[in-house]
Amino acid sequence: AGIAASNMTMYMLLLGVPLLLEARGGYSDSQVGMVLASLSVSMLFLTPVGGRAVDKFGRKAPTILGLILVSVGSVPLAMEGASVDISLLVASLSITGLGLGFAWPGLQTSSVEFVSPEMAGAASGMYSTARYFGSITGSAIIVGLIGAQRDDASGIDGLLIVAMAASIAALAASLFLKARPVAQSVRTGSG
Numbered sequence: 042a043g044i045a046a047s048n049m050t051m052y053m054l055l056l057g058v059p060l061l062l063e064a065r066g067g068y069s070d071s072q073v074g075m076v077l078a079s080l081s082v083s084m085l086f087l088t089p090v091g092g093r094a095v096d097k098f099g100r101k102a103p104t105i106l107g108l109i110l111v112s113v114g115s116v117p118l119a120m121e122g123a124s125v126d127i128s129l130l131v132a133s134l135s136i137t138g139l140g141l142g143f144a145w146p147g148l149q150t151s152s153v154e155f156v157s158p159e160m161a162g163a164a165s166g167m168y169s170t171a172r173y174f175g176s177i178t179g180s181a182i183i184v185g186l187i188g189a190q191r192d193d194a195s196g197i198d199g200l201l202i203v204a205m206a207a208s209i210a211a212l213a214a215s216l217f218l219k220a221r222p223v224a225q226s227v228r229t230g231s232g
Contacts (some may be wrong), residue, residue: 043108044148044168045219046211048175049182050111051141053204054080054134056183061123061197076127080141081136087142100147100154101218102195107144108212112205119205122198137208144215151218171174179207 058077060066068076094103114137117129125133152168153161182203186196 042171042213042214043104043144044152044171045175046176046207046214047108047111047141047144047148048172049179049207050115050137050175050204050211051080052176052179053183053200053207054115054137056180057187057200057204058130058134058199060183060187061125064123064166064197076131076134079131080138083123083135083138084142085138087139092144092146094143095147095150099220100151101215104144104147104151104215104218105212107140107142107147107207108215110143112140112208112212114138114140115201115208118201120202123195125201144211147218148215155219174206179204196200215228 055077058080059073062073062076091107096179114133114135118125121129149168152171153164158165168208183190183196183200186199186203
């Protein structure tokens with residue numbers, strides 16, 4: 042659930058923000074790309090840090106912290122809606138990206154660590170399925186809220202509210218992760 046909901050948040054923002062900026066007008070493709078880069082670049086830089094935090098502190102705490110950041114980043118967007126100021130949009134996307142980057146290593150690891158080695162492939166497949174489910178659901182919601190009316194921002198408010206709700210759902214789901222001790226090889230430094 043955490044994997045699907047966090048991916049739903051990400052895809053709704055990745056696909057919805059360009060529609061928002063297109064409806065406002067006056068933004069070039071490269072400017073839209075730079076706004077979206079605030080989400081992607083922050084995610085890229087924090088994912089390795091999230092992976093190290095998972096190795097050091099276990100899966101649950103870094104995942105919860107990351108998903109708190111995702112929720113914190115999505116709340117201003119939902120509150121401001123289509124009228125969100127560009128600087129707040131970039132800041133919120135950056136915080137959301139940091140949170141996704143920090144949370145995903147724990148979510149991914151948790152999805153396979155509690156199964157037997159012979160079931161690891163099936164667990165990995167379920168992880169991928171949850172990711173796809175979240176992205177497809179987010180995309181379908183965008184179509185349902187915006188539809189063919191791409192020239193106005195009437196559906197953007199609802200889209201940002203649903204993205205925030207998905208981020209909070211991901212956070213709620215992560216609260217049920219089982220805490221797992223850090224691996225012996227990591228704690229002792231042996232390989």
